[in-house]
Amino acid sequence: MSKVTQIKHPLILHKLSLIRDKNTGSKDFRELVEEVAMLMAYEVTRDLETEEVEVETPICKTICQMLSGKKVAIVPILRAGLGMVGGMLKLIPAAKVGHIGLYRDEKTLKPVEYFCKLPQDIGEREVIVTDPMLATGGSAGDAIELLKKKGAKSIRLMCLIAAPEGIKKVTERHPDVDVYIGSLDEKLNENGYIVPGLGDAGDRLYGTK
Secondary structure, eight states: OOOEEEOOOHHHHHHHHHHHOTTOOHHHHHHHHHHHHHHHHHHHTTTOOEEEEEEEOSSOEEEEEEEOSSEEEEEEEETGGGGGHHHHHHHOTTOEEOEEEEEEOTTTOOEEEEEEEOOTTGGGEEEEEEOSEESSSHHHHHHHHHHHHTTOOEEEEEEEEEOHHHHHHHHHHOTTOEEEEEEEOSEEOTTSOEESOOSOHHHHHHTOO
């Protein structure tokens, strides 16, 4: 079954409070989202496998630990998920980046796919899907389904904030995918937005309405 992990590090909690503030402008919002993503990536990658390698220091040869096994692919759900990629690449600069384009139909609240570009070896990589908000769970669930159809076998979902409804839908639909969040919010409102939430992440990242 899926494991849902809420990362309650004080720095993440602090920065999420600033992200939620309606008075935080696009420049600061983008920087904060990137910083929180970097902090969360530390926890999301905690169980990546390592192997012993020999390294020669200026003093002598020694045995150290380096990453082994599957390489990482970061796959943001466009467009808001892009805001989290930069922070993650600071920790995992060798990761490849794919892109999945989905938008939410404002009437049906269902996701519509319009773009998909992934690394050719996606099935051999540890895939981390990024989206700042897990609201209805429709977009994330469809993105994960698309990744599986393209051959991805090991997938994790990373979101800044989530609604209980979104968590329920994704974990029921994809019980093999672990979910990492910064905050579990109260609920969705009648328009499908997270409460208290942070507004529209894409609009706030890129200064659109």
